[in-house]
Amino acid sequence: MKKYLAILCFCFFLSPPSLAMSPRPNVVLFLADDLGYGDLACHGNRYVKAPHLDSFAREAVEFRNFHVSPVCSPTRASMMTGRYSFRTGVCDVYGQATVMDPLEVTVAEVLKAAGYATGLFGKWHLGDDDQHCPNAQGFNESLTFRGAAMRQYFQPELLHNGVAVQPDGYCMDLFTDAAIRFIRENRSRPFFVYLPANLIHAPLQVAPALAADFDALGLTDSTQKIYGMIRSVDDNFGRVRNVLKELGLEENTLLIFTSDNGPCSSSKPVDRHMAGLHGLKGTPYENGIRVPCFMRWPAGFRSPASVTRLAAHIDIMPTILDVCGISKPGGRKLDGRSVLPLLRSPSARWPDRTLFFQWDSGQQPRRGHAFSVLTETWKLVQPVGMDAANQKHIRDRYAELCRLQGRGERSIEGSPRYELYDIAADPGEAKDLSGAHPDIVLKMKQQYERWFTEVTARWYSPRKAVAHP
Numbered sequence: 001m002k003k004y005l006a007i008l009c010f011c012f013f014l015s016p017p018s019l020a021m022s023p024r025p026n027v028v029l030f031l032a033d034d035l036g037y038g039d040l041a042c043h044g045n046r047y048v049k050a051p052h053l054d055s056f057a058r059e060a061v062e063f064r065n066f067h068v069s070p071v072c073s074p075t076r077a078s079m080m081t082g083r084y085s086f087r088t089g090v091c092d093v094y095g096q097a098t099v100m101d102p103l104e105v106t107v108a109e110v111l112k113a114a115g116y117a118t119g120l121f122g123k124w125h126l127g128d129d130d131q132h133c134p135n136a137q138g139f140n141e142s143l144t145f146r147g148a149a150m151r152q153y154f155q156p157e158l159l160h161n162g163v164a165v166q167p168d169g170y171c172m173d174l175f176t177d178a179a180i181r182f183i184r185e186n187r188s189r190p191f192f193v194y195l196p197a198n199l200i201h202a203p204l205q206v207a208p209a210l211a212a213d214f215d216a217l218g219l220t221d222s223t224q225k226i227y228g229m230i231r232s233v234d235d236n237f238g239r240v241r242n243v244l245k246e247l248g249l250e251e252n253t254l255l256i257f258t259s260d261n262g263p264c265s266s267s268k269p270v271d272r273h274m275a276g277l278h279g280l281k282g283t284p285y286e287n288g289i290r291v292p293c294f295m296r297w298p299a300g301f302r303s304p305a306s307v308t309r310l311a312a313h314i315d316i317m318p319t320i321l322d323v324c325g326i327s328k329p330g331g332r333k334l335d336g337r338s339v340l341p342l343l344r345s346p347s348a349r350w351p352d353r354t355l356f357f358q359w360d361s362g363q364q365p366r367r368g369h370a371f372s373v374l375t376e377t378w379k380l381v382q383p384v385g386m387d388a389a390n391q392k393h394i395r396d397r398y399a400e401l402c403r404l405q406g407r408g409e410r411s412i413e414g415s416p417r418y419e420l421y422d423i424a425a426d427p428g429e430a431k432d433l434s435g436a437h438p439d440i441v442l443k444m445k446q447q448y449e450r451w452f453t454e455v456t457a458r459w460y461s462p463r464k465a466v467a468h469p
């Protein structure tokens with residue numbers, strides 16, 4: 001009940017100016033899965049062909065310093081709630097630890113209560129039962145699938161509003177078809193479309209024609225397929241954008257493209273372009289957590305532009321609500337901050353923050369395991385602690401990456417180690433300055449300790465729900 005009071009309360013505080021102005025903007029949040037910072041031409045990738053994303057990158061506001069969690073579900077929980085995922089009961093990509101507390105207030109619930117049509121078409125990964133599924137968490141319509149990944153991307157086993165369906169076609173095309181149908185049906189009222197692609201996540205199944213172009217480039221088979229899947233993401237992103245244009249809705253739509261974590265270990269790092277970053281999905285190094293992020297809303301702010309200030313997944317919900325002129329839900333702490341001031345003016349006054357990223361592949365948060373602490377100046381990394389036995393593929397690929405990048409025999413197993421980087425000058429995390437600045441290391445470790453204590457003070461377990469504060 002408290003949750004619904006929180007949602008109802010804000011309805012009385014809809015910002016008056018936006019009610020008096022043009023209709024409320026639509027919002028389309030397009031989220032790729034496992035697409036890394038270096039996977040786009042605008043970040044130096046010479047192989048990937050993504051004309052729609054490339055043109056959007058040229059026309060949008062780019063956040064060049066945008067960060068997410070090292071893996072799927074935690075990022076998704078943060079994007080939906082504006083909160084660190086540990087507060088929401090989500091810390092992993094398997095089992096109960098992907099199931100978000102149903103008392104969390106999602107951005108979809110807030111928008112729905114304010115009169116938006118809300119639809120999710122793609123990967124939810126925050127709980128599948130009646131209480132936790134997208135339709136119970138603010139979405140009028142959903143086309144999704146259970147858990148982290150489908151077994152087959154052609155003729156996939158999907159859930160349409162909770163009912164099992166198995167349509168003909170390729171997953172990415174099917175999700176986009178449904179999103180486009182939803183946009184057409186709701187063209188005369190404000191809508192929120194969340195399109196979390198399941199690409200380019202494994203299994204690496206893609207139409208051969210999309211991967212064929214890469215045959216002559218000497219790339220490994222897995223990288224060819226990954227790059228072919230990016231073409232599918234690109235084609236479908238272009239389809240969504242074209243429909244917005246055709247219906248005359250692009251002007252007043254906030255369109256966001258981003259990703260949920262860095263490049264995955266299903267592709268060998270040997271020929272995956274990484275834009276000079278270090279690490280992989282699952283690690284708290286930059287290539288695990290820094291992802292592409294572009295936003296465009298022609299009626300609301302000028303673009304193109306480039307923002308270098310630090311922003312993150314926790315900022316998505318507050319930003320969407322700010323753009324829509326809707327107050328944040330009361331009664332809970334949001335960790336994120338609206339980036340609308342930066343969208344309107346990249347040089348706007350913007351106090352730096354200290355942000356935290358952690359994944360240790362456990363079923364509940366474990367203090368001190370595999371985390372990073374990030375400001376615009378410094379980054380503290382403690383990379384050790386994920387369950388390396390369960391995550392052998394990440395461990396092995398990381399060791400391979402270190403050899404490729406000339407860093408010798410480094411591992412994410414063993415005793416904790418604390419590395420400090422001047423992240424503004426050294427985004428590649430090549431020069432560990434921890435020995436030169438023990439005071440900064442100590443301060444950031446203490447900040448992490450306080451953060452961890454706060455965000456885990458109450459841990460939601462779906463087997464034994466606890467009272468919400």
Ligand SMILES: [Ca+2]
Binds near residue numbers: 034071072260261
């Ligand atoms: Ca992912």
